[in-house]
Amino acid sequence: xxxxxxxxxxxxxxxxxxxxxxxxxxxxxxxxxxxxxxxxxxxxxxxxxxxxxxxxxxxxxxxxxxxxxxxxxxxxxxxxxxxxxxxxxxxxxxxxxxxxxxxxxxxxxxxxxxxxxxxxxxxxxxxxxxxxxxxxxxxxxxxxxxxxxxxxxxxxxxxxxxxxxxxxxxxxxxxxx
Amino acid sequence: xxxxxxxxxxxxxxxxxxxxxxxxxxxxxxxxxxxxxxxxxxxxxxxxxxxxxxxxxxxxxxxxxxxxxxxxxxxxxxxxxxxxxxxxxxxxxxxxxxxxxxxxxxxxxxxxxxxxxxxxxxxxxxxxxxxxxxxxxxxxxxxxxxxxxxxxxxxxxxxxxxxxxxxxxxxxxxxxxxxxxxxxxxxxxxxxxxxxxxxxxxxxxxxxxxxxxxxxxxxxxxxxxxxxxxxxxxxxxxxxxxxxxxxxxxxxxxxxxxxxxxxxxxxxxxxxxxxxxxxxxxxxxxxxxxxxxxxxxxxxxxxxxxxxxxxxxxxxxxxxxxxxxxxxxxxxxxxxxxxxxxxxxxxxxxxxxxxxxxxxxxxxxxxxxxxxxxxxxxxxxxxxxxxxxxxxxxxxxxxxxxxxxxxxxxxxxxxxxxxxxxxxxxxxxxxxxxxxxxxxxxxxxxxxxxxxxxxxxxxxxxxxxxxxxxxxxxxxxxxxxxxxxxxxxxxxxxxxxxxxxxxxxxxxxxxxxxxxxxxxxxxxxxxxxxxxxxxxxxxxxxxxxxxxxxxxxxxxxxxxxxxxxxxxxxxxxxxxxxxxxxxxxxxxxxxxxxxxxxxxxxxxxxxxxxxxxxxxxxxxxxxxxxxxxxxxxxxxxxxxxxxxxxxxxxxxxxxxxxxxxxxxxxxxxxxxxxxxxxxxxxxxxxxxxxxxxxxxxxxxxxxxxxxxxxxxxxxxxxxxxxxxxxxxxxxxxxxxxxxxxxxxxxxxxxxxxxxxxxxxxxxxxxxxxxxxxxxxxxxxxxxxxxxxxxxxxxxx
Numbered sequence: 022x023x024x025x026x027x028x029x030x031x032x033x034x035x036x037x038x039x040x041x042x043x044x045x046x047x048x049x050x051x052x053x054x055x056x057x058x059x060x061x062x063x064x065x066x067x068x069x070x071x072x073x074x075x076x077x078x079x080x081x082x083x084x085x086x087x088x089x090x091x092x093x094x095x096x097x098x099x100x101x102x103x104x105x106x107x108x109x110x111x112x113x114x115x116x117x118x119x120x121x122x123x124x125x126x127x128x129x130x131x132x133x134x135x136x137x138x139x140x141x142x143x144x145x146x147x148x149x150x151x152x153x154x155x156x157x158x159x160x161x162x163x164x165x166x167x168x169x170x171x172x173x174x175x176x177x178x179x180x181x182x183x184x185x186x187x188x189x190x191x192x193x194x195x196x197x198x
Numbered sequence: 199x200x201x202x203x204x205x206x207x208x209x210x211x212x213x214x215x216x217x218x219x220x221x222x223x224x225x226x227x228x229x230x231x232x233x234x235x236x237x238x239x240x241x242x243x244x245x246x247x248x249x250x251x252x253x254x255x256x257x258x259x260x261x262x263x264x265x266x267x268x269x270x271x272x273x274x275x276x277x278x279x280x281x282x283x284x285x286x287x288x289x290x291x292x293x294x295x296x297x298x299x300x301x302x303x304x305x306x307x308x309x310x311x312x313x314x315x316x317x318x319x320x321x322x323x324x325x326x327x328x329x330x331x332x333x334x335x336x337x338x339x340x341x342x343x344x345x346x347x348x349x350x351x352x353x354x355x356x357x358x359x360x361x362x363x364x365x366x367x368x369x370x371x372x373x374x375x376x377x378x379x380x381x382x383x384x385x386x387x388x389x390x391x392x393x394x395x396x397x398x399x400x401x402x403x404x405x406x407x408x409x410x411x412x413x414x415x416x417x418x419x420x421x422x423x424x425x426x427x428x429x430x431x432x433x434x435x436x437x438x439x440x441x442x443x444x445x446x447x448x449x450x451x452x453x454x455x456x457x458x459x460x461x462x463x464x465x466x467x468x469x470x471x472x473x474x475x476x477x478x479x480x481x482x483x484x485x486x487x488x489x490x491x492x493x494x495x496x497x498x499x500x501x502x503x504x505x506x507x508x509x510x511x512x513x514x515x516x517x518x519x520x521x522x523x524x525x526x527x528x529x530x531x532x533x534x535x536x537x538x539x540x541x542x543x544x545x546x547x548x549x550x551x552x553x554x555x556x557x558x559x560x561x562x563x564x565x566x567x568x569x570x571x572x573x574x575x576x577x578x579x580x581x582x583x584x585x586x587x588x589x590x591x592x593x594x595x596x597x598x599x600x601x602x603x604x605x606x607x608x609x610x611x612x613x614x615x616x617x618x619x620x621x622x623x624x625x626x627x628x629x630x631x632x633x634x635x636x637x638x639x640x641x642x643x644x645x646x647x648x649x650x651x652x653x654x655x656x657x658x659x660x661x662x663x664x665x666x667x668x669x670x671x672x673x674x675x676x677x678x679x680x681x682x683x684x685x686x687x688x689x690x691x692x693x694x695x696x697x698x699x700x701x702x703x704x705x706x707x708x709x710x711x712x713x714x715x716x717x718x719x720x721x722x723x724x725x726x727x728x729x730x731x732x733x734x735x736x737x738x739x740x741x742x743x744x745x746x747x748x749x750x751x752x753x754x755x756x757x758x759x760x761x762x763x764x765x766x767x768x769x770x771x772x773x774x775x776x777x778x779x780x781x782x783x784x785x786x787x788x789x790x791x792x793x794x795x796x797x798x799x800x801x802x803x804x805x806x807x808x809x810x811x812x813x814x815x816x817x818x819x820x821x822x823x824x825x826x827x828x829x830x831x832x833x834x835x836x837x838x839x840x841x842x843x844x845x846x847x848x849x850x851x852x853x854x855x856x857x858x859x860x861x862x863x864x865x866x867x868x869x870x871x872x873x874x875x876x877x878x879x880x881x882x883x884x885x886x887x888x889x890x891x892x893x894x895x896x897x898x899x900x901x902x903x904x905x906x907x908x909x910x911x912x913x914x915x916x917x918x919x920x921x922x923x924x925x926x927x928x929x930x931x932x933x934x935x936x937x938x939x940x941x942x943x944x945x946x947x948x949x950x951x952x953x954x955x956x957x958x959x960x961x962x963x964x965x966x967x968x969x970x971x972x973x974x975x976x977x978x979x980x981x982x983x984x985x986x987x988x989x990x991x992x993x994x
Contacts, residue, residue, distance in 0.1 A: 058317070072233035073226015075449065077398035078482035082903035085398055113226035126224040130216055133868050136876065137704030138223030139230065139399045139449025168912035171903075173397050173450050174704045176875030177911040 042106035046071070047115030055102045061095075062086045064102035065112060073113040073142045077171070084170035087143035088112050094150040096169070113142035116149065124187040124194075125149055134183030136174035144170045148184045156192055160185065203785045209723025210716040210785070211932060214868035218708040218728070228447045231402045231419050236475040239404065240269055242465050243319035244484060245309040245326050247301035250337075250559040250896020251350070252330035254297055257309060262322035267314040270468055271322065274298035274308070282467055284353075285433045287525035288425075288457065288675055291362070292354070293562060294523070295460040301330070302350055302522035303560050304898050305487030307460040312468045312476055335559045335896040336360065339496060339517040342556035350522060350557045360557040362524050365533040368550035368615050373502075376511030376548050380502035384587035389966045390575050391889040391987045392494035392519070392560075394486055394906065395567035397703070399449025401489055402479035403462045405469035414470070415442045418462055421451040421701050422527075422741025425675065427733045429458045434466055445731035451703035452880075453566035456527045456743050457490045487901040490526075491560075491890065492567030494519040495534075495575045499583045507593050509602050512541050512549040512614070514579065519558050526565035527743070528572075529673045529680070535565055535572030536664055538615035540580045543624055543662040543834065544602040549614035559896045568880055568942035570663055570744045577661040581947035585657075585954065586963055595658050595951070596632055600625060617664060621925045622834040623860060624660065630920050631658075631836040631858040640840060648959075653843040653978075654853075655956025660837075661944030664830035665936025666749025675740065679826065682746070683737035684754035686715065686762055687820040690808040692801030693725045696758075699739010700751035701731045705938060706869045707747065711755050713865050714932060718759030719766075720786020720800050737822050745936030748865065749831045749927075756931035758823035765819060766803040772812040773798045831927045831935035833861040837878070837948040843956040848975030850953050852882070852915035857945075860923040862935035867921065874941045875917050881945020883909050889968045893990040 039054045046069060053068055065074045065088065076098055077085035086098040089111040116123040125145045128134065135141040144167060151158060151166035158166070163184045164177070172180060209215045222228055259271040274296035277283040284292045297308050309326050313319040336342050336350060342360035351357045377383060403418035414436055420426050423443040431438040448455060465478040480489075495518045502511040518534055520526070528535045534553035541549065565571055588598035603624040604611050611619045635656070644654040670679040683699040696711055712726035730736055739751060763783070770788035771778040774796060782791045789797030798806075807819035840853040857874055864870045887907040890900030900906040926933030946967065953969050954962065962977045965984040973984045 056317070066232075070235075071226070072230075073228070075230070075399070076232070077400070077449070078903045080482070080903045082908075083398055083482070113224075117225065122224070129224050130220045133217070133872050135220060135223055135704075136706070136872055137397070137399070137448060137450045138219065138228050139397070141223050142226045145224070164911040168910040171398060171908050171910060173395075173452065173880075173908070174876045175872060176877075176879035176917065177914050178875050178916055179872060181911065 040103050042103055044105045044107065045109040047111060053102065057101065057103050059102040060098055061100040061102045061105055062097035065097060071112050071114050075139055075142060077139065082171065084147065085140050085143040087146045087170060089146055089150060092150065092153060094147045113145060116145060124190040125184065127190065128183040128187035132179050132183040132186050134175065134180045140170060140172045144172065144180055148187070151184070152188055152191060156188060158188060203720050205717065205785055208716055208720065209713055211713060211863060211865055213713060213866065215709055215713060215723055215866055217706050219706060230399060230447045230449055231404065231417050232479045234404055234417055234446065236404060236406055239475040239477050240312050240314060240472065241316040241319050242310050242312045242468060242476050242478040243316060243323050244307050244461055244480070245323040246484065246488065247297065247304060247306045247308050249301055249330050249332055250304040250335045251300070251302060251333040253300050253333060255329040255331050258327040259309065261325040262311055265318060265322045265325065267318040268311060268322045269472055270312040271326070272296060272310045272464055272468060277467070280467065282433065282463065285458065285463060287523060288527040289524045290530065291524035293525050295463045299353060300333070304896050305484070305561060305901065307488065310464045312472065335894065337558055337560065337892040337894065337896055339519050339556045342558055350559060362520055362555040362557060363533045364554050366550070366552045367538045369548050370550045372548040373511045373513050373550040377500070377502040377513065380510055381505040382503040382590060384501040384503060384583065384590045386499045386583050386586045386964060387985065388497040388499065388579060388582055388964065389986050390493045390495045390578055391967055392891065393492045393567055393884055393888055394890055395452035395454040395492055396486060396906065396908065397450025397452055397454055400480045400482055400485040401455060401459055401461065402477070403465045404475055404477045405465040406475040407469040407473060409473045413440050413442065414466065415444065416462070416466060417444045417446055419448055419455045420445045421448070421455045421703060421743050423701055423731055423733050423736070424699060424738050425741055426458065428678065430466065433463060443733045445701050448703035451743065452568050453492070453743050454490050455703065456741065457525055457563070459489060483902045486906055487898050488561045490563035490566040491521070492564065492569055493575060494564060497579045499579055501583055501587045503587060503591060507591055507598050507601055509544060509546050512546055514540065514551045516553045518553065518555045518564055519560065520555050520564050521558055521560040521562040523562035524555065525562040527675060528565045529667055530675060530677070531672060532571070536570065537572045537576045539573050539617055539664050540576035542613045542617055542619055543604060543660055545604045545608065546614050551615065560892060568877060568939040570665060570939045570943060571667065573663045574943045577663065577943045578947050581659040582950065582964070585951045589958070589963065596628060596637065599658065599660060600628055618829060619662060619832045620829060620928050622662060622832060623923050623925050624834055627834060627836045627858045627860055627923050628660070630922055631838045631856050634856045634918060634920060635838045635840060635854055651845070653845055653956040655841045655843060655952040655954070657839045657948045657950065657952030657955055658836065659944050659948035659951060660835065661940065662832050662834040663940065663943055665745040665833060666827050666831045667744055667746050668830055669828060670826050678740070680740050681824050681826045682739040682750040682754050683822060683824045684751060684758045685737045685822040686758045688762060688804045690805050692721060692804040694721055695727045695729065696755060697729045697736045698751040698755060699737050700742045700747040702742055702747070705742065705747065705873065706866065710865045710869060711752065714752060714755045715759050717932065718756055719763055745938040748934050749930060749936045750825055750827050752865070752934060753827065753931050754823045754825035757825055758821050761821040761823060762819060766800060768812065768815065769803040769806045770798050773802065773806055773810070828929045831862065831930055833859065833935040833937055833940055835859045835940050835944050837941070837944050839948040839952040841952040841956055843953060843974060845978060848971035848973065848978065850956070850969065850974060854918065855915050856918045856920065857941060858920040858923060859937065859940060860925050861937040861940065862925060862927045862930065863933040864921065865934060870937055871919050873938045874919055877939060877941025878917050878945050879909065879914050880942040882914060882949060885946045885949035885967055885969055887968050887970060889987055891987040891990060899990050
């Protein structure tokens with residue numbers, strides 16, 4: 022992000038490197054000026070003010086920060102913002118259309134797939150990547166696809182049911198559409 | 199004839215109402231502490247000690263101050279000039295905010311930097327130069343009391359050793375006599391390893407001191423905002439009415455977000471000094487290495503038995519490792535929490551418990567992680583001792599438990615440690631569980647499999663636990679009684695808002711409290727909004743932990759609704775032009791007893807409260823209730839697990855996990871089941887892989903998610919939940935009992951008992967958790983018990 026600093030008359034302040042990147046987020050084209058070391062998750066949360074993508078750890082384990090980059094699930098805490106240059110990012114805020122929730126969002130509500138809600142955006146993005154690639158997953162396939170996303174509240178059983186609910190809905194509206 | 203309201207349709211008790219909270223969470227529109235930005239906000243990062251025990255020789259922060267964008271560097275010395283280097287804990291001890299003389303655990307807070315941007319703050323932390331002089335390290339209770347052990351708390355005037363307390367309860371002499379009469383004495387030594395609640399969201403705060411109004415507002419991850427307000431008033435010496443604590447959405451608590459952490463205090467002081475909002479959000483490593491851990495208790499347990507299997511007495515000694523400061527949030531009267539609730543489900547005439555707490559060079563804590571104030575330890579020890587005793591007697595595990603259960607007609611029942619249990623159908627729950635798992639069939643399959651070299655096992659665990667702290671005679675935290683509250687305001691169109699002193703972190707209070715109001719008043723749940731967490735608006739309460747909210751705050755919601763209904767009855771009589779005695783109530787409506795078609799709805803009564811009051815009546819339809827529970831509530835559960843153990847590797851797979859939970863009346867069955875499944879997963883995690891340990895130098899192993907293993911959707915088994923047994927709580931206004939922690943309390947022993955049952959025949963009586971494959975393999979191959987936490991390998 023562009024920053025404003027106190028000017029102590031110190032040349033060090035002139036040395037802060039900045040790169041300009043162009044990318045798309047949830048369909049909107051953006052330009053950002055970022056330090057090379059800025060994490061993508063921080064660009065999303067602070068630069069773009071899309072706080073639905075959460076950060077829960079510092080070792081790439083929890084998956085709360087999962088977004089889609091060109092449709093593939095990526096832990097945004099383990100990607101630098103500069104690496105998003107020229108790419109398309111989808112966050113949880115981009116799941117619903119103007120008039121409709123995504124079936125995953127409906128499924129998580131129907132099947133009580135969330136409690137505190139903190140892991141939920143990451144779970145849904147990872148699940149979306151699964152369903153985009155595999156519209157009729159087995160329970161095992163769902164569990165494997167979500168094994169990069171930690172949850173402490175639900176015990177996962179209802180999350181799996183939520184994803185399978187969504188898969189059913191997507192398939193049946195594909196059949197009737 | 200008007201149609202009576204359908205309570206389920208309007209979202210009353212028993213409705214699996216979809217959650218109100220979900221709407222914002224599924225859209226990514228939750229409002230967690232780190233989502234909040236205030237104008238002019240600065241960012242704080244903490245510098246932590248790499249050493250577990252060391253004298254601080256010097257701190258040089260000059261290079262940190264020089265980085266552009268740094269506004270403030272705080273050290274213990276600076277805090278000390280404002281009397282803030284130390285703070286009181288919730289257990290009448292003191293805790294360092296920023297280290298002054300020594301560091302006492304690896305990860306302890308030494309300094310903090312406040313800067314324009316968190317990256318700059320981290321850069322500056324790295325440039326702070328701290329010189330340490332290492333001291334000998336203590337990492338367990340045995341070392342703590344060994345001769346020549348260094349005194350960790352040499353900051354405390356009257357502390358000459360590392361003992362925090364010695365506590366006892368029960369009847370020592372009577373227990374001794376009973377043991378003398380015993381046909382069999384069954385002994386067991388256990389270590390419940392150190393664990394960490396580790397909600398996905400870490401702790402954090404945004405302190406905002408407004409010089410213009412003299413008001414301090416703090417947004418923070420807290421399960422108990424009113425307790426924090428009192429603590430901040432005490433520590434920061436600010437007047438209580440000028441402090442506002444706001445607990446926004448919380449990404450999981452599990453007890454980790456109850457204590458007052460140094461980061462909160464530093465952010466508050468920094469905001470006061472800089473007159474700008476200061477945000478501190480810790481990272482996961484900071485959270486795991488320094489915040490309220492769970493467990494780390496050793497047990498020496500003995501059971502006196504008659505030859506036919508009747509338990510004559512229990513003797514327990516526990517050693518709890520509290521870390522460097524005694525900072526647990528728990529009822530002040532009970533030093534080891536409710537450890538003495540152990541064996542409450544069994545009819546035992548006499549018992550004695552002694553408990554010792556010691557300091558060590560580890561982070562402070564112990565009471566956390568869905569533990570109901572150490573009841574996780576109590577019930578784990580209980581069910582492991584039950585398993586060992588049945589094995590020693592050569593008795594069937596289910597029969598041994600059943601013959602010792604408190605029977606249905608024995609309530610109210612006084613346990614040998616002084617608790618009063620009031621309700622339950624223990625035998626029936628066991629029946630349901632055994633049937634669901636196909637007990638006799640399983641035992642046959644087990645025998646057949648064994649003949650072919652396959653190891654199947656079945657483990658049973660039961661628990662009843664005291665939930666809903668607690669009545670004012672016995673329960674307080676820092677002298678404040680543990681009541682809770684609810685305020686209900688019914689607006690003129692019959693819509694309502696309810697606020698309580700609880701603070702959910704995923705339990706669904708916004709959904710369930712409305713259901714209680716709906717049950718009492720017949721107002722549809724969707725017409726009722728629920729708020730919690732802002733001390734300026736919420737009535738005083740002691741927060742949400744230890745499964746106390748439904749028992750206490752939920753009861754308050756019910757009671758305030760009844761106050762409203764009592765006033766509405768008077769309004770109804772006035773509207774119907776009859777006397778109050780002639781008015782009857784059915785869900786949502788008052789009617790004339792002799793002419794049932796003549797009635798008014800609750801909504802019409804609400805309108806009348808604003809527009810058509812009888813003479814002499816105060817207008818409005820709003821009230822508050824404070825609830826001092828007469829007793830705790832006692833849910834009961836049976837958990838049964840079947841496993842297969844691979845003898846070549848020690849890997850074990852869960853075949854079935856059956857849970858039979860009797861928590862009285864269920865407000866929202868869907869939410870109750872969610873709580874149980876969450877608890878079972880924690881139980882599985884603790885039994886199978888989750889632990890924190892320390893090497894001899896006090897280096898923490900398990901301070902990040904690479905080392906601290908949490909089960910994912912892949913490892914976690916499926917669950918079969920049963921809700922057939924419902925024994926309402928006799929004293930709770932809607933017959934509900936607590937449930938949030940039951941499965942974490944009773945679950946772990948079921949997994950451990952199952953694995954040990956699978957390797958029965960090797961003579962192994964115990965493997966301490968976590969039952970990692972190499973530990974199971976070691977036990978079964980060398981035919982020996984595996985005791986204590988996994989050792990940390992060194993290179994020598």
